[in-house]
Amino acid sequence: MDRRLWVGLAGALLLVTGCGTESAVGGIPERTPPPSEHSVPTPRPTPTPPPRTCPSTGASISVGQVDAALGHRAVVIKLTNCHSGVLTVNGYPDVTLLDAKRRPMKVTVTHGLSYMAIDPGPTKLRLRKGESALAAVSWSNTVEAGEDKAAGTYLSIARSTRDKPVVWPVDTDIGTTAKITLTAWCLTFPT
Structure with a gap:
């Protein structure tokens, strides 16, 4: 078949089939109506962090943004x-992963090194008023074939198991690993 004839047939076929959301009814183009406001999904409300307060323990806890790599x-x-006296911090934070209904999820919590953070190991820290200690919570979004993915919505966090926890919204897409890793409290993360 002649190349010019082939190109002409392909162009004609493209014009006949057309594209888009218009259709001709009685020679007049008709647009597909936009979806009604009732069919538009409403976004899920974003959980808000707890208000900044100074608990009786003097240990005010906050959580940063999720870093990914x-x-x-x-x-x-x-x-x-946040108190005037010295606050002692030692070991690892107490962290529990919660679902959207704030129920504890079945995950393994380990202490130590992860891909995202080096664990300095437990050290006794004495914090004066306004001083801070840091710890990291890490997880992997690994998905194994045939297994259900899991995701948490909140982290319940306390200085130690003796303190009352605060609940922070943190989307944790733990895939099928069912594991989070904690570092110990430290003044600065080792590099």
């Missing part, structure tokens, strides 16, 4: 002494 994720927990 190659399927790995981490957040930094910051504990600040």
Whole structure:
């Protein structure tokens, strides 16, 4: 078949089939109606962080943004002494992963090194008023074939198991790993 004839047939076929969301009814183009406001999904409300307060323990906890790298994720927990006395911090934070209904999820919590953070190991820290300690919570978004993915919505965090936790909204897409890793409290992260 002649090349010019082939190009002409392909062009004609493209014109006949057309594209877009218009159709001709009785020779008049008709647009597809936009979806009604009732069919537009409403966005899920974003959980809000707890208000900044100074609890009776003097350990005010806040959580940073999720950092991501190659399927790995981490957040930094910051504990600040908001009382006038010295606050002692030692070991690892107490962290529980919660679902959207704030129920604890079944995950393994380990202490140590992760792809996102180096664990300095437990050290006794004495924080004066306004001083802070840091810890990291890390996880991987690994998905194994045939297994259900999991994601948490909140982290329940306390200085230690003896303190009352605060609940922070943190999307944790833990895939199928069912594992989070914690570093110990430190003044600065090792490099």
